[in-house]
Amino acid sequence: MTKLILQAGGALTGHCSVPGDKSISHRAVMFGGLAEGVSHVRGFLDGGDCRTTVALMRALGVQIDEVSPTEMLIHGRGFRGLQEPATVLDCGNSGTTIRLVVGLLAGQDFTSFLTGSEQIRRRPMGRVVKPLRGMGADILGRQDGNYAPLGIRPARLRGVEYDLPIASAQVKSCVLLAGLYANGLTVVREPGPARDHTERMLMAMGAPISVAGRTVMSESPRHALKPLDITVPGDMSSAAFLLVAAAIAPDSRIMITGVGVNPTRTGIVDALQAMGAEIVYHNRRDQAGEPVADIEVSTSALHGATFGGDAIVTMIDELPVLAVAATQAQGRTVVRNAAELRVKETDRIATTVGELRKMGARIEPTHDGFIIDGPTRLRAAPTEAHGDHRLAMALAVAGLVAEGRTVVYGAEVTSDSFPGFEFTLQALGADLVVEE
Numbered sequence: 305m306t307k308l309i310l311q312a313g314g315a316l317t318g319h320c321s322v323p324g325d326k327s328i329s330h331r332a333v334m335f336g337g338l339a340e341g342v343s344h345v346r347g348f349l350d351g352g353d354c355r356t357t358v359a360l361m362r363a364l365g366v367q368i369d370e371v372s373p374t375e376m377l378i379h380g381r382g383f384r385g386l387q388e389p390a391t392v393l394d395c396g397n398s399g400t401t402i403r404l405v406v407g408l409l410a411g412q413d414f415t416s417f418l419t420g421s422e423q424i425r426r427r428p429m430g431r432v433v434k435p436l437r438g439m440g441a442d443i444l445g446r447q448d449g450n451y452a453p454l455g456i457r458p459a460r461l462r463g464v465e466y467d468l469p470i471a472s473a474q475v476k477s478c479v480l481l482a483g484l485y486a487n488g489l490t491v492v493r494e495p496g497p498a499r500d501h502t503e504r505m506l507m508a509m510g511a512p513i514s515v516a517g518r519t520v521m522s523e524s525p526r527h528a529l530k531p532l533d534i535t536v537p538g539d540m541s542s543a544a545f546l547l548v549a550a551a552i553a554p555d556s557r558i559m560i561t562g563v564g565v566n567p568t569r570t571g572i573v574d575a576l577q578a579m580g581a582e583i584v585y586h587n588r589r590d591q592a593g594e595p596v597a598d599i600e601v602s603t604s605a606l607h608g609a610t611f612g613g614d615a616i617v618t619m620i621d622e623l624p625v626l627a628v629a630a631t632q633a634q635g636r637t638v639v640r641n642a643a644e645l646r647v648k649e650t651d652r653i654a655t656t657v658g659e660l661r662k663m664g665a666r667i668e669p670t671h672d673g674f675i676i677d678g679p680t681r682l683r684a685a686p687t688e689a690h691g692d693h694r695l696a697m698a699l700a701v702a703g704l705v706a707e708g709r710t711v712v713y714g715a716e717v718t719s720d721s722f723p724g725f726e727f728t729l730q731a732l733g734a735d736l737v738v739e740e
Contacts, residue, residue, distance in 0.1 A: 411485025571618025
């Protein structure tokens with residue numbers, strides 16, 4: 305078990321970067337396997353969850369050559385070239401992997417079986433199984449398909465019109481992928497904004513995907529999908545921890561270079577700016593169809609704010625570290641409409657509240673979020689990551705402003721999405737020690 309030991313006092317200064325975007329890395333490997341030709345992916349996130357997708361695509365017959373841990377050549381097998389796996393497909397701890405791959409496999413002419421970690425087997429799969437069954441998919445699973453393990457048998461899919469109950473990029477992507485193998489048009493309507501990396505990437509490959517407002521459509525391609533040549537931008541979800549750290553640590557100013565600023569991902573920046581954070585974009589540009597910028601942030605006088613509605617979807621993964629920022633803000637911060645946090649790697653409402661309370665935070669849980677009163681002089685405490693990479697990093701950020709010696713146990717999970725997180729903080733000036 306890895307533990308991080310942190311003490312307050314060090315200003316964060318300098319330039320840094322963050323690993324490649326997790327969502328885009330998953331999709332680049334998965335979709336590259338469907339192309340005709342070799343896809344070249346640079347800036348791949350060398351983290352546990354994305355490595356799971358690499359192993360799974362290899363099990364489906366896709367050759368993937370690693371030039372380096374962050375650069376890959378993916379030899380596409382063509383749109384209908386995936387092979388029947390010889391064993392059960394292990395999705396590890398990755399919700400993105402299992403939910404997207406179910407859609408990809410629903411229209412194949414072979415049988416496949418999907419499982420994952422104990423956490424994955426607890427996460428709800430009915431939200432993707434239900435619309436796929438409506439398309440004619442033959443899917444079995446625990447509790448009538450609501451939980452993995454899942455079995456997928458060959459089926460002839462038909463296009464459907466599906467209204468998402470909640471805005472979810474994973475569910476949307478799953479249905480759109482199945483729609484590529486279906487007869488007729490598949491239409492997905494979103495109630496609010498969700499990540500659009502699937503649509504952007506598939507359209508760049510020549511897939512028949514179209515977008516009109518919050519309606520996305522897919523149908524079976526008539527031509528081969530083109531291979532990708534992509535440099536994955538830095539992950540905003542990873543940058544969020546550094547943004548909050550520099551905003552609350554005294555006398556800090558940092559520049560994070562090459563971060564993806566897709567508008568479906570920048571909710572955390574909008575939220576921090578609404579709380580008074582001094583955050584500025586520099587050198588805006590496009591990179592492989594995704595908007596990118598360098599982001600400057602400095603120590604800021606924060607104040608409380610209320611967040612809910614559509615904004616929550618654009619920062620759902622960043623809410624634990626937003627809670628840390630709120631502990632240092634003047635006044636009350638309210639987060640609502642975030643019930644999705646309860647079915648992440650952990651119940652992130654319960655674990656965020658429980659761990660921050662150990663450090664003296666005035667935070668109360670609600671059924672769909674939390675309420676925080678600040679500012680609070682946090683005090684050091686032994687804390688636990690609960691197997692959740694986002695929580696581990698949020699607690700480390702809290703440790704940068706807590707009196708005394710904060711310990712984050714189980715911090716090895718940070719490598720799931722931000723390999724090198726602890727060393728990035730050290731390089732910026734954080735008083736941090738890593739112990740195995």
